[in-house]
Amino acid sequence: MATAYGGPEVLSVIDVPVRDPGPGEVRVAVRAAGVNPIDYKLYGGLFGSDPANLPMRLGVEAAGVVTAVGPDATGPAGPVAVGDEVIAWRAPGAYAAEVVVPAAAVAPKPAALSWAEAGGLPTAGATAVHTLEAVGLRGAETVLVHGAAGGVGHLAVQLAVARGATVVGTASPAKHGVLRELGAIPVAYGPGLADRVRAVAPRGVDAAVDTVGTDEAVDVSVETVPDRSRIATIAAFERGAQAGVRLLGGAPGADPGTRIREAARTRLTEEAAAGRLRVLVARTYPLREAAAAHREVVAGHTTGKVVLLA
Incomplete structure (x- = not known):
């Protein structure tokens, strides 16, 4: 989490309880979470610095294993079950050991992808x-x-x-x-x-x-x-x-492309599963070293994605 606004030095690992999933939700044990520019821009103050938003949970994408399901937990590929290997997007707070997300946000992880590749694909x-x-x-x-x-x-x-x-x-x-x-x-x-x-x-x-x-x-x-x-x-x-x-994106006046991006998820996983789309992973870091991962991404010279492993 980000405990203040600033640079990567404000990131800390904090123990918080994980709730049970409610109706239409699932809980996922995170194996990998992709690092994206939006993550450091949020605690960097680009979109404001309201103290009420602290501490701030980070991450928007993850890959992992479903550990619990709520009633009517159905995703784009059908009912979600405990033990399913999935990609979760959008998954607020994905920098975590476990995260609760809407079942609609999870899709089956292609077996051809490693955890790191899967965690770095959707965003x-x-x-x-x-x-x-x-x-x-x-x-x-x-x-x-x-x-x-x-x-x-x-x-x-x-x-x-x-x-x-x-x-x-x-x-x-x-x-x-x-x-x-x-x-x-x-x-x-x-x-x-x-x-x-x-x-x-x-x-x-x-x-x-x-x-x-x-x-x-x-x-x-x-x-x-x-x-x-x-x-x-x-x-x-x-x-x-x-x-x-x-x-394009989340900045004021930019086109967020919400429908296009949401619709792209199925196509991306299909292309990756068929081996027609490679996800290059520049480097992986343990979750506790998120600050170091952010410094590498901010430097801007990576080949492919930087991914956190939980």
């Missing part, structure tokens, strides 16, 4: 789907993905490739091999990025997705994509608003 995956829908990616087009090796980026790359798109992905040179494996054409960020993008996409870029939030990402997107309505950012809200591109 980033749903966001990736939303970005591609927002920019209207259609078939054999070219899309530029900034931060293509990150938690959202590496999933957006795979989903775009599956649609038949040509994907140009920005990343540091050390990550270019991974991007090639995922089907993207890698380019290094930094001075001259727009020219490098044009060199690998001589027919032009149809759409762009920014997952990193830098001025460079927005500026290069605007420079290379003719239609600003086909540029979306999940991070550069102030700069994106100034540039007139689409803002």
